[in-house]
Amino acid sequence: MIVALNPRGRPTVLVDSTNAARKAAAGETEVLQQLKATVTIVTIDPQQQVVVYKTADNRQVMRMVADPKLLEGLKAGDVIDIVHARALIELSKSP
Numbered sequence: 001m002i003v004a005l006n007p008r009g010r011p012t013v014l015v016d017s018t019n020a021a022r023k024a025a026a027g028e029t030e031v032l033q034q035l036k037a038t039v040t041i042v043t044i045d046p047q048q049q050v051v052v053y054k055t056a057d058n059r060q061v062m063r064m065v066a067d068p069k070l071l072e073g074l075k076a077g078d079v080i081d082i083v084h085a086r087a088l089i090e091l092s093k094s095p
Contacts (some may be wrong), residue, residue, distance in 0.1 A: 003070050009038040009079040011056040021085060030088040041078045046071050053080070 014037045021034035039053040042060060049065045051074075065071055074080070 003083075004081045005074070006038055006079050006081045009081060011040050011054065011079065012036075012038040013056045017083075025087070032086040032088060034083065034085040036081065036083050038079060038081050041074055041076055041080060043076055044071055044074055053082075 014035055017034045017036045018031060021031040025031050037055060039055055039061075042052040042054050044051050046068060049068050049071070050062060051065055051071065052060055052062045054060050
């Protein structure tokens with residue numbers, strides 16, 4: 001999961017960007033799926049590590065956040081880009 005503040009962004013619907021991610025990976029990893037959306041933060045609960053955001057179609061989504069650093073500096077009303085990617089990577093073998 002990648003999250004980035006996008007102060008000039010406008011909420012978007014979820015977009016499948018898998019093909020573009022596969023081209024960008026250029027064989028380094030096998031991208032299984034990549035989805036992107038720009039959303040608006042509704043509430044943040046840093047203690048519970050929960051964020052609620054609103055999508056372009058006015059759905060409110062609540063998500064647990066595994067890494068609390070992703071919440072640092074965010075506040076209600078902020079517009080953020082979310083990228084969710086699933087990929088296969090080859091782990092190097094220990095000698």
